[in-house]
Amino acid sequence: MVITFPHMGKMYIPVKALFDELGVDIIIPPKINKDTLDIGLKSCPEMACLPLKVTIGNYVESIKRGADTIVLSGSCGPCRFGYYGVIQKEILKDLGYDVDIVILDPPREGLRELIDRLKKISGNCSLYSGLAALSKAFKVSEGVEELLELVLKQRCKEINKGDTDDILSRFEEKVRKVKGANKILDCIQDAKGELSKVRLDSKKKTIKIGLVGEIYTIIEPFVNFDIEKKLGDMGVEVHREMSVDNWVKYHLFPDIKFRRKQKRTLKYAKDYLDLCIGGHAWETIAHALYYARKGMDGIIQIMPFGCMPEIVAESILPTLAKNENIPVMTLVVDELTGEAGYQTRLEAFVDLLQLERSRKENEFGEALSWN
Amino acid sequence: MKIGIPRALSYFDYFPIWKTFLDKLGFKTIISSPTTKDILDKGVSLCVDDACLPVKIFHGHVADLIGKVDTIFIPRLISVSPGEYICPKFIGLPEMVKNTISDLPPLLVFNYDLHKGIKYRGKAFNTLARQLGLSGGVVDRAYKEACSMQDKYERMLKSGQSPLNILEPKESWDESIKNKVTIGIIGHSYLLCDRYISMDLIKKIQNKGYNVKVPSNVPDKKIEENIMDIPKRMFLSYGKRMLGSGIEWLKCDEVDGIIFLSSFGCGIDSFIEELIRRYNAREYKLPYAVFSLDEHSGQAGFETRLEAFLDMMEWRNRIGHNFSAHG
Known part of the structure; x- marks a missing residue:
């Protein structure tokens, strides 16, 4: 049995750590590129959301490299993500790949089934070693997130453009080659060490933008055209509450303190939306409010075209923007999004924020009469 | 008030x-x-x-x-x-x-x-x-x-009545006409029953002398039975009804053709349509068409496609199982 899984940003690192510790063979799909998407476009329903198309590409590329089992997390509504596994199995079947798709649904859908499936993919390891592997994977996930946060903070202030990203891409190359959670943790430490040596312009005044939206499009750099890097290079400090680590902490790990904090943040948004409507719409609104009150200069929402929950969030955000007096821009991405237009919109948004900032600081005073 | x-x-x-x-x-x-x-x-x-x-x-x-x-x-x-x-x-x-x-x-x-x-x-x-x-x-x-x-x-x-007949009883439709050919239309009730946006699809087909079946005609028990074969519980109610009735029609040979009426941007349709189409193509090979509606849909194009679909179905019924009409 050789396991593969879909890409979502840097999620492959903790997943790799987990399976390495369990001693299960895995194939990490190649980094998402245009070809990956093309495979998905040829075989997926046109109206499906972008992640479905990209992940099909991931599977096919991994299957060609020898994978025979796909592991996917599941859910039971209301977002259609819960049905990805079923659709993808049919698509792969018609493409001629008869592989096993293991969907890990939440326990309330059947605890027995979940345990059976977990046993299957963990190579029948003992409960103790399973938990030990899991706890190590959690550590890796935390480490990766810390590293990424450091990158976010530093990128906008580095003196030599590209230093931070060089370290990050070197780290990613290295991590694919090593085996075992401990070695991965070492890699993370090394990368952090290197990052601390990057020369920064600490006095630089940066514009602060908060990212909200659907988790996949926020985290996966291919589908959002590496928005973090694009903004960082423009000298923008990007804040991103949504992350794999937070998701794990909220849904899988018994981290009560974090859960409470998260629930508090969500309750915060009750004037705009006070129930879960699926996907990450509630988080989108809650985080947007959180950013607004934290003094960010602007908020960018990213979602895949046709994302059902985010469309609701999209209709609420303008009111929030008005009430909290903060600019909000929504970026909808799909397979046809052009990079140049996207870049232009980002630049224009950042320009506006800069203008607003200087107006607030009264640098131009009354000279800008059109304001 | x-x-x-x-x-x-x-x-x-x-x-x-x-x-x-x-x-x-x-x-x-x-x-x-x-x-x-x-x-x-x-x-x-x-x-x-x-x-x-x-x-x-x-x-x-x-x-x-x-x-x-x-x-x-x-x-x-x-x-x-x-x-x-x-x-x-x-x-x-x-x-x-x-x-x-x-x-x-x-x-x-x-x-x-x-x-x-x-x-x-x-x-x-x-x-x-x-x-x-x-x-x-x-x-x-x-x-x-x-x-x-x-x-x-x-x-x-x-009992098999079309929702339009119940909603608008004035325009009664002669129940006594029992046509031989039945077309199953899969779609959300809010598309099928909205005569403007569905371009009056149900009436159009009925006026051409066909029986029409819609998902709400299928008994709940049948839907539940058919859904059991799907590897994962369908957790979207409308999706379940459409998928269940689609499979029912495919399996039981109740309809002679299936039209899937979908609206642009519907997240559920995109998945259900994909499943039904793939099941049909693999095993049952019934005449099948997808009509996608949006705010720009033109009446003429819609009608042409509908006529073409009905013609295809007729050919197939008449010529029997010759290969040409089976695509």
């Missing part, structure tokens, strides 16, 4: 229970006029671009009611059946309306959540009555009558 009910989305499935309940409580209910180009245009201009066509139409109907009523009834259907959901946009509907349409009268939001069990149905209606300042025996009686009205409607549907 005049309460406005938008004639869109879940209206076509639940209007007997809503209307009877509110009527019996002593309110005057006003239903927005059937969809017109004007309503559609209004909806499109008010709603966010990315929403699907039915949600845009709903916005248009809400706008149509402004000025005519004292409050507008907006259903928030979280779940209509235990363990299942409908669609995220249905859950967020009140928020979408509130935040995109200005000058709204007060909204009467009806929270309906049976996710944890069917017993919450009565509670939902009690809460609705309390919002209107009523409680006690009047409410219970109204609820009972509303429920029996809804049951009656559903029984009529299950």
Whole structure:
């Protein structure tokens, strides 16, 4: 049995750590590129959301490299993500790949089934070693997130453009080659060490933008055209509450303190939306409010075209923007999004924020009469 | 007090229970006029671009009611059946309306959540009555009558009547004509029953002399049976009904062709259509067409495709199992 899984940003690192510790063979799909998407476009329903198309590409590329089992997390509504596994199995079947798709649904859908499936993919390891592997994977996930946060903070202030990203891409190359959670943790430490040596312009005044939206499009750099890097290079400090680590902490790990904090943040948004409507719409609104009150200069929402929950969030955000007096821009991405237009919109948004900032600081005073 | 009910989305499935309940409580209910180009245009201009066509139409109907009523009834259907959901946009509907349409009268939001069990149905209606300042025996009686009205409607549907015939009894359709050829139309009831947006598809097909079946004609038991074969529980109620009836028609040879009526941007349709198409292509090979609707759909193109589909089906029935018409 050789396991593969879909890409979502840097999620492959903790997943790799987990399976390495369990001693299960895995194939990490190649980094998402245009070809990956093309495979998905040829075989997926046109109206499906972008992640479905990209992940099909991931599977096919991994299957060609020898994978025979796909592991996917599941859910039971209301977002259609819960049905990805079923659709993808049919698509792969018609493409001629008869592989096993293991969907890990939440326990309330059947605890027995979940345990059976977990046993299957963990190579029948003992409960103790399973938990030990899991706890190590959690550590890796935390480490990766810390590293990424450091990158976010530093990128906008580095003196030599590209230093931070060089370290990050070197780290990613290295991590694919090593085996075992401990070695991965070492890699993370090394990368952090290197990052601390990057020369920064600490006095630089940066514009602060908060990212909200659907988790996949926020985290996966291919589908959002590496928005973090694009903004960082423009000298923008990007804040991103949504992350794999937070998701794990909220849904899988018994981290009560974090859960409470998260629930508090969500309750915060009750004037705009006070129930879960699926996907990450509630988080989108809650985080947007959180950013607004934290003094960010602007908020960018990213979602895949046709994302059902985010469309609701999209209709609420303008009111929030008005009430909290903060600019909000929504970026909808799909397979046809052009990079140049996207870049232009980002630049224009950042320009506006800069203008607003200087107006607030009264640098131009009354000279800008059109304001 | 005049309460406005938008004639869109879940209206076509639940209007007997809503209307009877509110009527019996002593309110005057006003239903927005059937969809017109004007309503559609209004909806499109008010709603966010990315929403699907039915949600845009709903916005248009809400706008149509402004000025005519004292409050507008907006259903928030979280779940209509235990363990299942409908669609995220249905859950967020009140928020979408509130935040995109200005000058709204007060909204009467009806929270309906049976996710944890069917017993919450009565509670939902009690809460609705309390919002209107009523409680006690009047409410219970109204609820009972509303429920029996809804049951009656559903029984009529299950007996094979087209929802349009029940909704518009004046234009009676001669039940005695028993055509040989039946076409199954899979689609959300809010598309099929909206004569403007579905370009009157049901009537058009009936007028050409065919029988029409829609998902709401299929008994619940059959739907449940067919769904069991799917590897994962279908947790979207509308999706379940469409998928279950699609499989039923494929399996039981009840229909001679299937038309899938979908709207642009519908998240559920994109998945259900894919499954039914793949099952059909693999095993059953029934004539099958997908008609996708959006705010720009042209009547002429739609008609041409419909005629072409019917011609294909006829050829196949006449020539029998020659290869040409099977594609």
